Amino acid sequence: MSPGASSRGAGTGAGAGTRTAYRLPTLSSEANKNVLSLLRLIIIFLIAGAAVSSRLFAVVRHESIIHEFDPWFNFRATKVLTTDGFYRFWNWFDATAWYPLGRAAGGTAYPGLMVTSGAIYNLFHSLNIPVDIRNICVLLAPAFSGLTAWATYMFTAAMKDDAAGLLAAAFIGIAPGYISRSVAGSYDNEAIAIFLLMMTFYLWIKALKDGSALWGVATALFYFYMVAAWGGYVFITNMIPLHALVLILMGRFSSRLYVSYSSFYALGTLASMQVPFVGFQPVRTSEHMAALGVFGLLQLVAFVELIRSHVPSKQFKLLLVAFVVLVATLAFGALVALTYAGYIAPWTGRFYSLWDTAYAKKHIPIIASVSEHQPPAWPAFFFDLEMLIFLFPVGVFLLFKELRDEHVFVIIYAVMASYFAGVMVRLMLTLTPVVCVSAAIAMSTLLQTYLDPKEPTPLVEGDDDPEDESVLKPTRSAAASRKGADTATASREGTVGSSDSELFRPVSPVFRASSFTSSKFGVFGLDSRFFVTIYSLLLLLVFVLHCTFVTSTAYSSPSVVLASRNADGSQHIIDDFREAYYWLRQNTASDAKVMSWWDYGYQISGMADRPTLVDNNTWNNTHIATVGKAMCSPEDKSYPILQKHDVDYVLIIFGGLLGFSGDDINKYLWMIRIAQGVWPDEVREADYFTPRGEYKIDDGASKTMRDSLLYKMSYYRFNDLFGGRPGMDRVRQTPGPSKSPELEYLDEAFTSENWIVRIYEVKKPDALGRDLPGVKGFESGKRRKRAFALPAAATTKNK
Amino acid sequence: MPPKGAKASSSAATKSRTSASPSSSSSTQSPLSTLYNSYVDNTPKRLKVIDAFLVFLMLSGMIQFLYCALITNFPFNSFIAGFASTVGQFVLAASLRIQANPENGQTFPKVSPERAFGDFLFGSVILHFFVFNFLG
Numbered sequence: 039m040s041p042g043a044s045s046r047g048a049g050t051g052a053g054a055g056t057r058t059a060y061r062l063p064t065l066s067s068e069a070n071k072n073v074l075s076l077l078r079l080i081i082i083f084l085i086a087g088a089a090v091s092s093r094l095f096a097v098v099r100h101e102s103i104i105h106e107f108d109p110w111f112n113f114r115a116t117k118v119l120t121t122d123g124f125y126r127f128w129n130w131f132d133a134t135a136w137y138p139l140g141r142a143a144g145g146t147a148y149p150g151l152m153v154t155s156g157a158i159y160n161l162f163h164s165l166n167i168p169v170d171i172r173n174i175c176v177l178l179a180p181a182f183s184g185l186t187a188w189a190t191y192m193f194t195a196a197m198k199d200d201a202a203g204l205l206a207a208a209f210i211g212i213a214p215g216y217i218s219r220s221v222a223g224s225y226d227n228e229a230i231a232i233f234l235l236m237m238t239f240y241l242w243i244k245a246l247k248d249g250s251a252l253w254g255v256a257t258a259l260f261y262f263y264m265v266a267a268w269g270g271y272v273f274i275t276n277m278i279p280l281h282a283l284v285l286i287l288m289g290r291f292s293s294r295l296y297v298s299y300s301s302f303y304a305l306g307t308l309a310s311m312q313v314p315f316v317g318f319q320p321v322r323t324s325e326h327m328a329a330l331g332v333f334g335l336l337q338l339v340a341f342v343e344l345i346r347s348h349v350p351s352k353q354f355k356l357l358l359v360a361f362v363v364l365v366a367t368l369a370f371g372a373l374v375a376l377t378y379a380g381y382i383a384p385w386t387g388r389f390y391s392l393w394d395t396a397y398a399k400k401h402i403p404i405i406a407s408v409s410e411h412q413p414p415a416w417p418a419f420f421f422d423l424e425m426l427i428f429l430f431p432v433g434v435f436l437l438f439k440e441l442r443d444e445h446v447f448v449i450i451y452a453v454m455a456s457y458f459a460g461v462m463v464r465l466m467l468t469l470t471p472v473v474c475v476s477a478a479i480a481m482s483t484l485l486q487t488y489l490d491p492k493e494p495t496p497l498v499e500g501d502d503d504p505e506d507e508s509v510l511k512p513t514r515s516a517a518a519s520r521k522g523a524d525t526a527t528a529s530r531e532g533t534v535g536s537s538d539s540e541l542f543r544p545v546s547p548v549f550r551a552s553s554f555t556s557s558k559f560g561v562f563g564l565d566s567r568f569f570v571t572i573y574s575l576l577l578l579l580v581f582v583l584h585c586t587f588v589t590s591t592a593y594s595s596p597s598v599v600l601a602s603r604n605a606d607g608s609q610h611i612i613d614d615f616r617e618a619y620y621w622l623r624q625n626t627a628s629d630a631k632v633m634s635w636w637d638y639g640y641q642i643s644g645m646a647d648r649p650t651l652v653d654n655n656t657w658n659n660t661h662i663a664t665v666g667k668a669m670c671s672p673e674d675k676s677y678p679i680l681q682k683h684d685v686d687y688v689l690i691i692f693g694g695l696l697g698f699s700g701d702d703i704n705k706y707l708w709m710i711r712i713a714q715g716v717w718p719d720e721v722r723e724a725d726y727f728t729p730r731g732e733y734k735i736d737d738g739a740s741k742t743m744r745d746s747l748l749y750k751m752s753y754y755r756f757n758d759l760f761g762g763r764p765g766m767d768r769v770r771q772t773p774g775p776s777k778s779p780e781l782e783y784l785d786e787a788f789t790s791e792n793w794i795v796r797i798y799e800v801k802k803p804d805a806l807g808r809d810l811p812g813v814k815g816f817e818s819g820k821r822r823k824r825a826f827a828l829p830a831a832a833t834t835k836n837k
Numbered sequence: 838m839p840p841k842g843a844k845a846s847s848s849a850a851t852k853s854r855t856s857a858s859p860s861s862s863s864s865t866q867s868p869l870s871t872l873y874n875s876y877v878d879n880t881p882k883r884l885k886v887i888d889a890f891l892v893f894l895m896l897s898g899m900i901q902f903l904y905c906a907l908i909t910n911f912p913f914n915s916f917i918a919g920f921a922s923t924v925g926q927f928v929l930a931a932s933l934r935i936q937a938n939p940e941n942g943q944t945f946p947k948v949s950p951e952r953a954f955g956d957f958l959f960g961s962v963i964l965h966f967f968v969f970n971f972l973g
Contacts, residue, residue, distance in 0.1 A: 248947045251932045251956035255963055293944050297932040301960055304925035308967045311917065318913060340931070347940070348875040354868045 058491035059564050074200075081204050082191060086184030089211035092586060093180040095594035097222045100611075102176045105596040107637060107654050109225035110644030112151055113175050115143060116225075119156040120171050127152065128314075134649040135639070136661060137631050138683060145314040146657065150234075150267030151227050154178070179220040179229035186471075187211040189236035194475045196243045197437070197444060201486065206478030209581075214588040215422035215470035221594055228467055231268035236471055238264055238274055239451075242281075243444045245302065249294025254301030261302070262309035265316055272325045272389065273468055275310075277454065278302065279332035281447045286332075286339060290443055296340045303333045323383040327373055334369055338362050392461050403715060404656050407708040410464035419459075421592075422466055424584045425577050426477040433476025436483055452476060481574065487561065488570040494560030598641070600698065600794075612696065615641070618795030621788045622646035622687065630686040632797075635669070635702055635709060636662050638689065651683060659712070666713035667721055670706070672745040677783040677810070680800050687787060688798045692752045695759065695793040697768035703735060703752055704769065736764070736772045750779040751798055754786060759793075782811040887934040891927060898923035918971040925964040933957040 065073065096105065104113045119127040132143040155174050162169045187207040195203030210216055219228040238260040245253035265271040282299045285291065307320045307329070320326040342358045349355075376382045384390075391398035391405055395413070398405040405411055419427050434452050437445040451472045459469035561567055595601060600612040622632065623646045632648045639653020652662045664683070668676040680688070693701035702709075706726075713721040725742035728734050735749070743749055756765045757778045764773040787799040804813045880888070898920055905916045936945050936953035948956070 249936070249945045250948050251929060251936070251953070251960050254932075255956075255960045259963070293935045293941055297935060300928040301932055304921065304928045305960065305964055305967065308917075308921040308925060308964070308971065311914075312967060312970055318917070321917065340935075345872060348879065349868060349872050357868075 057493040059493055059561075059567060060491050062491060078200060078204065082188060082207065085187045085191075085204075085207045085211045088208075089183040089187050090180040092212050092589050093183060093217060093221045095221070095590050096596050097176065099594070100596055100599055100601070102173055103223055103596060103598060104172070104175060104225050104644070105221070105223040105598060106226070107597075107640050108227075109175075109223075110640040111147070111654065112225050112227070113172070114640075114644050115147060115149075116152040116155050116159075116171060116175055119152050120159050124153075124156070127156075134643055135653050135655075136658065137649050137651045139658065139661065141655065141657075146655065148227055148265075148267055148269060148313070148315055150263060150265075151178075151225070151230055153266070154230055155225075175225040176223045179224050179226075180222050182230045182233045183211065183216070183220050186216070186233040186236055189233055189240055190471060190474060193236055193240040193243065194478055196240060196247065197448060197475065198479050198482065202478045202482035205482050206475050209426060209474035209478055210471060212582065212585040212589070213423060213426065213470050213474055214585055214593060215466050215473070217585070217589050218422065218593040219467050221589070223596060227268040228270075231264065231270055232467065232471060234260060234264040234267055235270075235274065235468070239277075239447070242278055242298070242302065243447060245298035246294060246443060246447075249292070249297045251297055251301040254298045255305055257298070257302045258304075258306035258309055261306040262312070265310040266313050270468065271310070273454075273458075275320075275326055276328050277447075277451060279329040280450055280454070282332050282336065283328075284446055284450060285443060286335065288446070290446075291336075291339055291343070293340070293343075295443075296336055299336055300333065303329055319383075322381075324377060324385050325389055327377075327382065331369065331373065335362075335366055338365055392458060395461055402659075403708060403711040404659055404662065407705075407712070411462055413461055414459070414463040414466065418463065418466065421588060423470065423473050425581050426473045429477035429480040430473045432480035433478070436479055437476065448472060448476060481578075485571065485574055488567045488574075490561070492560060494562065612792055612794070614790035614792050614794035616645060618689070618788060618790045618797060619645035621790075622648055622689075622797065625788075626687065631684050632687045632689050633665060633668065633680065633683070633685040634689040635665065635691075635705060637705070638691070642689065648687075651685065660716055663713045663716035666709035667717060669702075669748040670710050670713055670721060670726070670746045672742075673747055673750065673781065673783045674811075676747045677800075680783075681803070685800050688747075688751065688784065688800065690748060690751050690796050690798075692793055692796050693769050694752065694756065694765070694767035694774065698792075698794055699769050701752075701769060701794070702748055706748060707733070709748070734772065735767060735770055736774060737776050739775070744775065744779065747784075750781055751784065751796060753779055754781055754796075754798075756793075782814050881939070884934055884938060887930055887937075890930055891934070894923045894927040894930065898927070912973065914971055914973045918968045918973070921971075922964065922968040925968075926961065929957050929960045929964065932960075 104110055115127065115130070118130055122130075127149070128144045130142075130144040131140060133140045135141040135143070155171070155178050158178070159169070159171050159174050162174070187210055190210045191203040191207035193203075194206035216232060219226065220232070238257055241253055241257040241260055244250075245257050261271070261274060264274060278299070282295060285295055307326075310316055310320050311318065321330075339362060342362055345358060346355060373382070377384055385393075387398065387402045388405060391402070391411070398411065423430075430452070434449055437448055455465070455469040455472050458465040598615050600614075602610045602612065604610050619642065622630075622642070626648065628648075630648055631651065632642050632646065633651045634642060636652040636654055636656060639650045639655075642648055642650050643653065652658075652665050656662060664679060668679040668685075671679070691698075691701045692703070693699060694703070707723070710721060710723050710726055714723055726733070726740060726746070728738055728740055732738070734740075735743070735753075739749070753765075753774050755778055756774050757763065757776075759765055764776040766772075767774050781798070783801055784798040785801055786796070788795075788797040790796070801810055804810060808816075901916065901920050901923065905920070910916050933953050933956075935941055936948050936956070937950040939950075945953075
């Protein structure tokens with residue numbers, strides 16, 4: 039059906055009896071081919087341009103900075119790579135993260151992203167284009183989205199034809215489901231991972247189609263790049279074996295499958311083990327065992343096929359099939375036994391929670407605490423994919439109808455990715471490519487059906503023969519009868535052209551010549567063609583508008599600065615985060631340790647350049663629980679924790695004044711839960727609720743809550759802003775405590791303009807050995823001094 | 838598998854095979870000797886060369902695996918590298934054998950035997966690059 043493919047049949051020429059609904063341009067086959075490739079090139083470039091430019095909202099509106107939390111680590115690592123060189127980066131031990139422990143960052147990160155941007159940096163600098171590394175990092179994701187569009191084009195073109203490929207490229211270029219993770223400034227692993235995903239899949243399909251070891255090796259190389267880039271490579275590790283397995287089960291085993299899969303697996307697995315963070319996982323963990331199992335099964339099947347070609351007897355064949363089944367079962371049993379015996383690690387919690395969706399909430403609160411790990415609601419699908427989501431099943435259905443080997447892949451991909459996206463919002467990202475592909479297949483099938491100029495032969499009784507010569511006469515009579523009935527002048531043109539030999543147009547034999555065998559089925563006239571085409575174009579147009587709107591409003595806001603609108607429409611920027619981080623950077627000792635909740639770890643080390651206790655790489659749950667415990671304990675209990683960890687500053691986020699809902703009080707319950715998981719008898723979640731089970735922060739709050747460190751830090755001096763009356767907390771929509779809490783072990787060091795970031799300095803122990811509440815009471819010099827001093831003295835005596 | 842199986846289930850299907858119809862084979866012979874005779878008679882010489890290489894690789898891999906299982910797996914990366922080199926080379930050579938087999942000509946319309954050899958060389962070079970990198 040593709041224009042490019044059909045032009046090959048140009049020489050054969052269309053039958054003289056075929057009629058077209060509208061006139062086609064007359065072009066020689068050579069010119070036709072050139073025009074088509076030129077058009078393809080232009081379209082691809084325009085799509086890349088649209089993909090890049092629709093991701094620049096945030097940069098144009100605000101500035102060229104790194105947005106979220108995770109990208110700050112990637113950015114810092116990239117800076118290490120570009121300033122210190124590759125080997126230093128590879129062995130980089132980050133002593134400033136996870137303060138007492140440190141982090142071997144070179145071996146615990148996926149280096150693909152940093153190496154990519156480092157390579158681009160070096161390329162530009164070798165060409166004397168001195169671009170700042172920050173700008174490369176900011177603009178890497180838009181650049182790669184152009185490449186993703188191209189890879190999707192290639193992939194879809196392998197599924198159907200170039201037309202569907204171009205549509206798919208256009209879809210993925212602007213689909214919000216992918217834009218959300220790849221706007222300019224979002225320097226995250228997903229920025230390059232989706233390109234690598236599509237490229238790997240495309241190469242796999244190509245390898246399978248040709249049965250070529252070369253493309254199998256190329257698949258393995260891109261798989262290696264993908265492994266180096268993103269932890270989601272496990273998806274590929276299980277998709278390709280699943281495809282191979284389904285093909286075997288469908289009885290579609292061929293030598294091509296053997297060649298492509300074996301060369302991919304043997305090289306890809308070895309290559310993936312070169313990434314330090316992956317290490318021996320491909321031979322030791324359950325996530326990778328499907329690939330190994332299918333590899334073994336393929337060897338068996340191929341061996342049996344070889345034997346079968348030499349041995350004719352049918353009993354022997356039965357024996358061989360039994361042999362395959364037996365060995366496969368034994369291997370599976372061995373796998374299960376090894377897993378139970380502990381030689382093969384079972385599923386990690388992060389993957390296991392995809393199957394048992396209640397697992398994370400029960401056992402690993404830190405996984406459940408991330409908002410991206412929640413299941414999405416239906417509107418999220420329509421919001422992110424608009425009309426693609428209802429074209430998606432149509433495309434899958436069309437693929438089912440013409441079930442080629444590579445179509446099986448898209449169908450499996452569609453099923454798996456739909457499930458995973460239904461379990462976890464974050465995995466909408468892996469769903470988007472397959473939705474674009476199959477929606478493009480559906481849309482291009484629709485358009486090709488209705489743009490196809492071929493007129494069907496009207497059905498005449500007793501003439502079922504669809505051949506051209508025999509059809510000519512009935513056509514004439516039918517055309518004559520239709521001429522009167524049909525009011526559409528345009529469609530009359532078509533019939534006239536074929537009925538009158540003098541007016542017969544030399545219809546171009548080039549376009550769709552191969553499809554010019556007339557049939558009884560098809561679309562008559564121009565009117566239905568016109569309406570369906572216009573409707574489809576409207577859908578596409580609305581899709582573009584929706585995508586632009588969603589990108590502009592929902593996905594293009596940097597989380598570092600908060601933007602709001604004033605009444606007159608002008609923009610008001612709230613820049614408290616950077617204000618506070620730069621205060622830390624410039625007013626504290628360069629080795630001052632900052633304790634905060636793990637969400638802000640990367641940003642603190644990236645922007646404030648200070649050592650942190652925990653960060654977004656949540657590799658040590660106990661350490662995070664320690665921070666959680668320090669946050670939710672009373673001051674006198676958390677002070678020893680702070681001291682033992684050499685904490686100098688405690689940083690919290692407080693949105694109560696401004697209505698910034700992502701603050702630490704709203705995350706507080708997760709801190710409590712994570713701490714409770716490690717110290718169940720010291721921290722109890724129920725203590726932080728009122729007796730009626732409410733989570734309150736006003737005077738009705740429980741005593742544990744009011745004594746806790748985070749609560750005190752959040753509302754310290756809050757009432758001063760309201761002239762001593764209880765302040766209104768605009769996030770919780772309740773008044774704050776009527777009496778501001780007092781801090782005895784901490785000093786307020788900095789509070790940002792809108793009170794979003796508050797930094798407290800941990801007091802040094804008293805030089806005279808008194809405990810700090812006593813010192814404070816003494817220094818305040820009030821009459822109450824004795825009342826404070828006595829219990830303090832009592833506690834010191836107890837010690 | 839099913840189409841072939843269906844064909845073979847007919848009673849006198851033995852003769853219909855073009856690739857494997859050793860006329861000398863009688864039903865009294867054991868299947869293994871039938872297999873052996875058929876292999877010796879019907880396999881081109883260069884495929885036999887590849888098969889010899891495959892057997893060598895298999896033996897080499899087995900010895901490494903036995904050493905690892907019986908004695909020690911201490912430099913585990915070295916074991917993986919060595920074992921993966923035999924497995925990878927085996928698989929690449931087996932691919933070459935399949936692609937170069939004239940009987941599979943219609944299965945691989947785009948891969949001529951020369952191209953298959955080129956693919957084999959390319960894959961082997963890449964494989965050994967990774968093996969050397971991983972030996973440690």
